[in-house]
Amino acid sequence: MTVATDIGIDLGSSKTVIFSSSKVILEQPSVVTVDAETWEPVYYGDKAKQTLGRTPESLVCVHPIEHGVIADYGIAEMMLKNYMQQAFGSRVVRPRIMATLPAGLTELQHHSLTNVMESGGGRNISIIEGPLAVAFGLGIDFSIPHGTLIVDIGAGSTDIAVISLGGIAVSDSFKTASYDFDAQIVRYVRKEYNIEIGDLTAEQIKIQVGAVVDRDIEVAITAKGRNVFTGLPESFEITSSEVYEAICETADTICNAVRQVLLRTDPDLVADITQDGLYLTGGGALIYGMAERLAEYTGIPVKMLEDPVYSVVRGAAVALQKPELLKNVDYQLRSIRELTIK
Ligand SMILES: Nc1ncnc2c1ncn2[C@@H]1O[C@H](COP(=O)(O)OP(=O)(O)OP(=O)(O)O)[C@@H](O)[C@H]1O
Ligand SMILES: [Mg+2]
Known part of the structure; x- marks a missing residue:
């Protein structure tokens, strides 16, 4: 049976989430335990995470995604293939994929993620910047020039972006985050x-x-x-x-990164953000008091998203349903050769 689906994929530093038809269909740590000699995979996801710090010398735990980007291409590819199989079983699937990356990355990093998705079994693969995906998920009106600030505190990166007219006006992907x-x-x-x-x-x-x-x-x-x-x-x-006492300085480093982005933002957009409040998301934002500290530090009201761990991947899936909006902002669904999972 061939099943064609539209899916959002977030290959995060701490976990991979696959989202389709308004629900999470797979959520697994982005960790693979491999044989130290052959580099063959032994465990994936939850099982691999349990072996962290507990592996014998013959095994190595690999985090193929670091700071939101692919650090080990071969392992990332194996991991994604495994997760796609877990998600869709032995059915032949030809999903259209919207995958996410932190904002402001190079063409090469986009290409690298596209290749991994392609070998993972995708049909049409598009890449969207995480904060823009969050904005899609929030249903923000892209037709008007109005500033929206998204702050996503992940495990390995904090993505901060000001969005206006469906594009990213100012952004930073910052390497200090929940890890x-x-x-x-x-x-x-x-x-x-x-x-x-x-x-x-x-x-x-x-x-x-x-x-x-x-x-x-x-x-x-x-x-x-x-x-x-x-x-x-x-x-x-x-x-x-x-x-x-141990972590408050790190929290302020993150707050300061938000302030730095605001300093580079057009004053009219800052005025919009100050009026609306900024949107805070990401698993790292769940730490007790983060919204409060960020509001105090920036002087801007903070709106915590309801689903901080899934807002990026859900937004990516929403964006896939609205290609006309993506076209407005120079995104195109790139058709890549059709692949199937064996
Ligand atoms: N209730 C909680 N309190 C504090 N921290 C939490 C909580 N739940 C999850 N986290 C932390 O959130 C982080 C994971 O967040 P998230 O899933 O957004 O990261 P990611 O998308 O995998 O990483 P990145 O976006 O950096 O690539 C982990 O470091 C985890 O420990
Ligand atoms: Mg993330």
Whole structure:
């Protein structure tokens, strides 16, 4: 059976999401565990993520997407093929794909993503900048000159863009994002407790007790690591104010990146943004207090999107349904040779 579908794909630094017919059809970490000698894939996605920091010497964990762009082409291709098969089974599919990339990248990076999508089984492949996809998903009127600011705090990149008339007026893809919160937590625990923790533990601490403003009620979590002197396992308790201390500078680095984009933006567009508020999205924006801190830092009201983890991929799927709007902004659905998944 041949199934032709329209799908949005977000190959994110932390996870890959495939979206079709108004729903998420696959969501898996962008991680592949490979054999250290042959580089053959052993685990994909959830299973691969579980092996992070726990692999024997014979295996290596690879993140093929870094800071929102393809860092390892071969692994990204294998991963996408695997995910397309998981999503569509053995059915022969010829999906039209709208894939997303951070704003302001080179033609070569666009081409590289197109090639990966092509070998993954796509039919017509188009690339859209993430913040523009979010604007599509929000249903913003592209026919009027009005500034809209989108801030997407992902795992490996923070994408900031001012959109007007369906195009990107000013943008920046900034390499400080939610992974940096994890890294700061690892550093803090090592310094304050002499305990080494893994990235997954740091992520759990961030999600459960992290904060970038003072929490109304202090919370704490017990976690495990390895004492750096004895090498033995050790538990410790960490509170939300300690995590705040560890990560608030990184939060301000992100806020400052937004301010820098505003400084490069036409004053009339800034006036629109100040009046409407900026749109905040991305999994990294879910940390407790991010909207509040960003509003305080920029002096602009912040509207948190309802589906921060899916807004980009959902917007990409919406954009695919509205090619006429994309044509207005110099996007074209490029027809690439038809492929099938074997
Ligand atoms: N409730 C939460 N609180 C804090 N952080 C969270 C929460 N949920 C997810 N995150 C963080 O959000 C990040 C993932 O966000 P997202 O899915 O937007 O990233 P991505 O699209 O894969 O990355 P990028 O856009 O940088 O390529 C991870 O670092 C994760 O730890
Ligand atoms: Mg993202």
